[in-house]
Amino acid sequence: MQRSRTRQKRKKRKFLSIILLILLVIGAIFAFRLYSSFNNALDNIVNKSALEKSDKRKKEVSLENKEAFTVLLLGVDEREGDKGRSDTMLLMSVNGKENSVEMLSIPRDTRVNIAGKNKKDKINHAYAFGGVDMSAKTVEEFLDIPVDYYVEMNMDGFKDLVDAVGGVTVDNPFAFSYGGQSFKQGTIHLNGEEALQYTRMRKEDPKGDFGRQARQRQVIEGILDKGASMQSLWKYNDILGALKSNMQTNVSVDEMMDIQKHYAGARNNMKQEQIEGTGQKIDGVYYYLVPDEERDRVSSIFKDHLNLQ
Known part of the structure; x- marks a missing residue:
C-alpha cells in the first residue's frame, strides 16, 4: 500500500512538472510573439526625424x-486637401524620482508666436505650418521648457485604440449630445466612436475648452489603465494594429522599455494644470489670450517638476 501511494505521488509530481513545462513553453512562445509583434509595429510607429533635439x-x-522628461501629445485632425491641425495639444512632464506627472492641455486657440514663422497665430496652426517639429518648438518658446518626446495621434484613429482596449469607462459631469451620440450624466462606458465624439464637444460645455480637456484626460487615463492591465495582453494584436495605423513617436523600443521599468508608478499620480486667459477677437478672428504672468506661472510649475529651475 505504501509503495503504491509513493508511486502515485511520483506520477502526480511528474504530471504536474509536465504541465508546468508546457505552460512555460507556451508563455515563452507568447512572450516572443508579443516582443516580435511589438518590434514590427514600431517599424511604422517610430519616427525620430520628425522632432529635432x-x-x-x-x-x-x-x-x-529616472530623470524627468517631457512628452508632447498631438491629436491631429487631418483634413482632405491640407496637412491638418493639432486638434489636441497635451504637454506632460514625467518625474521618475517623484513618481508623478504634470499635465497641461494647451487651448488650441491660444495666441502665440509661431516658432520659425515670426508671426502671431493660433497655436494649433503650428502643425499645419511645420508639422511636429514646429509645434514642439512653438510650445518650447511659449513655456520656455524643452520638449523631449512627442506622440502624434490621428484623432479619427483614436477610436480604433479605444476599441482595441475594449472601450473606456468615464464619469460624465453632465448630459449632452454631440456627433450623433448621446451621453447621460454619471458613469458611462464608451466605445471608440462614442469616445471620439465625447472628447470633441466643447461649445455646449459650460467650461468651454477646459471642459473638453478634462474629458480628453478621462479617456486618455482610461486607455492607460486598460492598456496596463493583464487582460490587454490578449488584445495586443488589436492594440498594436491601432497604434501602427494611427500613431507616430520618437520614443524608441528601448526607451519605451526604460519608461515602463522606471516610471510605471507615475501614471497613478497625475496632476492637471490649467492655463488661464481670456477670449478675444482680433481682426475678426477669435483667440485665447494668456497674460505673461500666467504663462510664467505655468512655466515655473513645469520647470520645478523637471528640476530645471
Missing part, C-alpha cells in the same frame, strides 16, 4: 536614472 536641453535625459 531641443536646444533647451544641455544634456541628454537619463531614463535609467
